[in-house]
Amino acid sequence: MADRLSRALALIDAANAADPKGEAMVYGQRMSAELARLFPAASGVLQVAARGQHVERWLLPRSDYPEGKEGYHAWRRDQGRRHADRVAGIMAEAGFGAGDCERVGVLLRKEGIKRDPEVQDLEDVICFVFLKWYFSPFAAERDAEQTLDIVQKTARKMSAAGRARVLAEFDLPEPLAGAFRDG
Template identity: 40%
Template sequence: MAPDVTRALELIDAAHKEDPNVVNINGERIPYELHYAQKMTNFLDLHTPGADPLVATAARAQHFRRWEIPRDTYPRTKAGYFAWRTFLKKRQAEQVKEICLDCSYSEEEASKVAALIAKEDLKKGEGKGDADAQVIEDVACLVFLDDQFDEFEKGHDEEKIISILQKTWVKMGARGQELALNMDLSGRAKELVGKALAG
């Protein structure tokens, strides 16, 4: 039986709609995680048109119920941040795998989606890890630059931001980097990206 991808995406979006954090997009108030998920799908379509349904499912569910475990539930340290991220990825993967199994994904297919969400097979550099994992990583980086960067950079000094951009850049594959260079970024973002790539 083929996986019911449409149903899985509906269930994933239904969870996103429960996010109490709201953003205003073109005059419409939208739960943030639904907005984020839509951005992930849009950039996936741009990055890899006609992407595999398992990749599309994982992209849509990247931040599944993330708001339920706020960053402040872990210490405000580097170790605390990584512990939070690790717990979230595992939790999100497990929850979305259950949705997939309920939507006629095989055990292998559901496990693949979970692995992509948990970023289990991602390694630095294109071609060295799972190609689908690299696609998801590229798309997440593009959404960060497009949707989160301007607000994020206001809370950090320039040296820190440039370091983050450099780390983001090396995590991306060639296709992701190509799209990033052609993004319609703010003037400040373009300036910082330029400094990061020149460094």
């Protein structure tokens, strides 16, 4: 398993090294680091899903979709499917079996969020990475109402344990902290 896992992670990193903006590799490494910190006993499949969560994301630009909520949701769904297919292919190349390749697709498409513990763990890691590295610049470009809306949506996607950990680890002002208390 360790050889397959190392190979899959290296293949994801190699794919992300082609990112013209140089962001994909950093994002994948941040996802792996947060997963290891939050869920040190994570399965190999979850480790691969975390690293590959945005594999080659630049290949399907948001600008190819209509503006607005419907366009955004269509882009996100298509990205999830594309990431699932690409990472499953990488896993097969690294020597993982068909069952593991199918499972990574479930995780990356976020099928069973709030019901499947590994899907939920992945979502919690995604939210932590967002809050830790991307929230401040994101919030700086939005007004207080938009920022609160995004924080509330983020909190709703998280597990109760994840929300509690956010409150313990981040010094969020009210009403942002309230979104994590209320879930």
